[in-house]
Amino acid sequence: MTLSQYDVADLGLAPAGVRRVEWAERAMPALSSINERFARSRPLDGLRISACMHVTAETANLLRVLRSGGAEVMLAASNPLSTQDDTAAALVAEYGMRVYARSGIDAATYDRNLATVLSQRPHLLLDDGCDLVNTAYHTGAELLEHTMGGCEQTTTGVIRLRQMSAEGVLQLPMVAVNDTATKRMFDNRYGTGQSTIDGIMRATNALLSGRTLVVAGFGYCGRGLAERARGMGARVVVTEVDPVKALDAVMQGYTVLPMAEAARVGDVFVTVTGNRDVIRAEHLADLKDGAVLANAGHFDVEIDLAALDDLAVEIRPDVRPQADEYVLADGRRIVLVSEGRLVNLGAAEGHPAAVMDMSFAVQALTVEWLAQQHEQLSPGVLDVPTEIDTEVASLELAALQVHIDELTAEQRDYLSSWDA
Structure with missing residues (x-):
């Protein structure tokens, strides 16, 4: 070759x-x-x-x-x-x-x-x-x-x-x-849930227990991430634009807020929407000191990186591997993981x-x-x-050496008949 x-x-x-x-x-x-x-x-x-x-x-x-x-x-x-x-x-x-x-x-x-x-x-x-x-x-x-x-x-x-x-x-x-x-069930839900948290932990070494983790998007990936974060002791807040998915999150016991409100209470933010500008300038302006931003959607457009650059008076690259720190004019620090790209593959192994x-x-x-x-x-x-x-x-x-039942002939007939 x-x-x-x-x-x-x-x-x-x-x-x-x-x-x-x-x-x-x-x-x-x-x-x-x-x-x-x-x-x-x-x-x-x-x-x-x-x-x-x-x-x-x-x-x-x-x-x-x-x-x-x-x-x-x-x-x-x-x-x-x-x-x-x-x-x-x-x-x-x-x-x-x-x-x-x-x-x-x-x-x-x-x-x-x-x-x-x-x-x-x-x-x-x-x-x-x-x-x-x-x-x-x-x-x-x-x-x-x-x-x-x-x-x-x-x-x-x-x-x-x-x-x-x-x-x-x-x-x-x-x-x-x-x-x-x-x-959807295994790759998106279980895979993304585990590997996203893996990436955030490797990049920040942050303790999730007792902190507020905001999940933007409650599709299959968002559900898996929310489940795993809650399992690690985090308080989980969900943001959504779809009423059905938002209601699902509520019924599963999560707090559902608009991003404008979540921005003021979150410690760790993860976007999982497949859309752009989910976290924008007005949200960045309200973040806590030390807030961590990560993206588990496909492209690096879910967090408004240009707005983050504009707000920063200093950028400290690689404060940890795959973690950059943005210092704002009032001294607040925002940590961006994996340049806003896929965190589970940028900071971990997928x-x-x-x-x-x-x-x-x-x-x-x-x-x-x-x-x-x-x-x-x-x-x-x-x-x-x-x-x-x-x-x-x-x-x-x-x-996995797991065995399941099979339909009997009578059961197959029953399921395929309208007048049984």
Whole structure:
């Protein structure tokens, strides 16, 4: 493999990356089971896959499965702060993939890497936040002339794709992997809940017990975060714009406030909305001394960083790893974690491998389904077939040695009859 076929920080890190990937693999039994089948049946033979994903050990194991299935894989990072340089090196040196990812790259390099993985004229896309699809449509739709379809694994990306579809510009079938039951319940709820707190703790070493943690957004990710914060002894305040989600938070025992009121009482703030400017200048002006700001949404737009810069008379970078301190004119200090980017991947290691096992098992089986069924699919945002979600849950239960009941013939008849 020549230099032009990859761009990673240091191939010498590959042995450490292999150890990291193999450690994650131990906690990914469903994906390992799919890998064994793919290696035998080769359902992806001859297909080129371009991926824009977080370059982590868990992602590496997904890509290894696709490679076992016969695919040629090219990967660009979906977030500069989440890239594990040792994992990127291992993917190139040990697993023979073309990877364009280095931790901490600038925006121009990020965009160039996306264009590079698209230049192979992919048959299938794996996207994270719709960046790959957006890049293709803004730089030349001919890059996708061979593309059968793809998968999107984030809430933000699915929102973007649905808007593209509504405006008639999405010319591909894109599967909303994010919207499956296993992804929403386990990845978004349990994964984001645990890994977000992990990131905040690593960056700040703050004690959450007895402090007020504000969760902006009460979707699946917000619910998981609120549950874990309450379990650690925090007083949890929820902010919402959706009356149904706000009512759900109230019924679960959380305090629900507008952000204008929450800003005055919170000690730690975490945005999990998928929208921009959730914490704005008027909120920043009311924060307590020492308030911590973190984002667990996809892009770094949920906290108004320009307003924070304007308010600060001094910025102290890296007061701790992944924590910058902004000093205001009256002496108050505000701590921003991971530059306002994804805190669970910037300051920690993302979701536990056991959680990503389910999400990436769904992803692998959906890629296989797309390869087989693409000629029957229409452009737009599609749901993952229910049988794929069910199969992944069954694989996980088998790995956990958990057994469940099966419907009897009489029960199946009863459920399928209107006059029983």
